Amino acid sequence: MENALICVVEDDPNIARILRTYLEREHLRVVCAADGEAALAQHHSLNPALMLLDINIPKKDGYAVLAEVRRRGDTPVIFTTAMAEDIDRLTGLRMGADDYVVKPFNPAEVVARVKAVLRRTAGGARAELLRQGPIEANLTAHVARVILDEPPTVLNLTLSEFRILVRFLGAPMKVLSRAEILDACLPESDALERTVDSHVSNLRRKLDAAGATGFVINVRGVGYRLVAA
Structure with missing residues (x-):
């Protein structure tokens, strides 16, 4: 430093x-x-x-x-x-x-x-702490937060929801297809692509409840993306 x-x-x-x-x-x-x-x-x-x-x-x-x-x-x-x-x-x-x-x-x-x-x-610390706007994910502690007020709001995410959020934070503004999200975040699962919709919907609901509204959007016919700006 x-x-x-x-x-x-x-x-x-x-x-x-x-x-x-x-x-x-x-x-x-x-x-x-x-x-x-x-x-x-x-x-x-x-x-x-x-x-x-x-x-x-x-x-x-x-x-x-x-x-x-x-x-x-x-x-x-x-x-x-x-x-x-x-x-x-x-x-x-x-x-x-x-x-x-x-x-x-x-x-x-x-x-x-x-x-x-x-x-x-x-150094490598930034790779362990992903953040876009008020949304932050600590990969080491496996904790996701919305930082709008003090103290920040900790998100109560499932493992699948956390993985999806990390994927979004690592590729802001990139449109991710359902298949891509499924492969990256649920590799051990035999779930169908429509399962992604349920996980993303739950993640979006929890972000909205914490005040981070409108960040995860649906791109019709393609998939989802995180709005970083």
């Missing part, structure tokens, strides 16, 4: 300077971008370990930047924004942000959150 490169995307030079100072005190490297286009250019050329991303920035807003970053890969992103409404936070998490910090913030807290996300996503 030491010397990790952090991209600070912030159009207020004073806030950018403060964040740089606090991050560098923790031996993290910092590059700054004042607008969305510059942020995406730096992401492409420098491949930062994490991005601190304001939403209301020029040229491309934070939502557009996050959507493009998620199309490119899984770089951790923490929103830092004055948009404090619950719907704003929910939108950011649904789009795939790893955390959401509301201004005015304590810069020391931002650094603590950066370090926490870096620990969670460093």
Whole structure:
């Protein structure tokens, strides 16, 4: 984690300077971008370990930047924004942000959150902890959670439902056929493809009950997919 490169995307030079100072005190490297286009250019050329991303920035807003970053890969992103409404936070998490910090913030807290996300996503740890928006699956602990409030809501999933959720989280936006889900998640079973519909329906119901509504959708005539943005 030491010397990790952090991209600070912030159009207020004073806030950018403060964040740089606090991050560098923790031996993290910092590059700054004042607008969305510059942020995406730096992401492409420098491949930062994490991005601190304001939403209301020029040229491309934070939502557009996050959507493009998620199309490119899984770089951790923490929103830092004055948009404090619950719907704003929910939108950011649904789009795939790893955390959401509301201004005015304590810069020391931002650094603590950066370090926490870096620990969670460093090395092979990220493969053991899959997350899209507020939905998270810990493969080691075999626990799935919806993180919208504190404490997070733990999902009471069957083994089949957990495997299907992991499959969705590992391939966000990809349409998975029933046969593909059956082969990947129920290899020891002789169940028919229509059994997948029942498992997915139960999984969707549990996600909805935990507040993560609308993430698993049916693609008519093909199968299912997880909406990551």
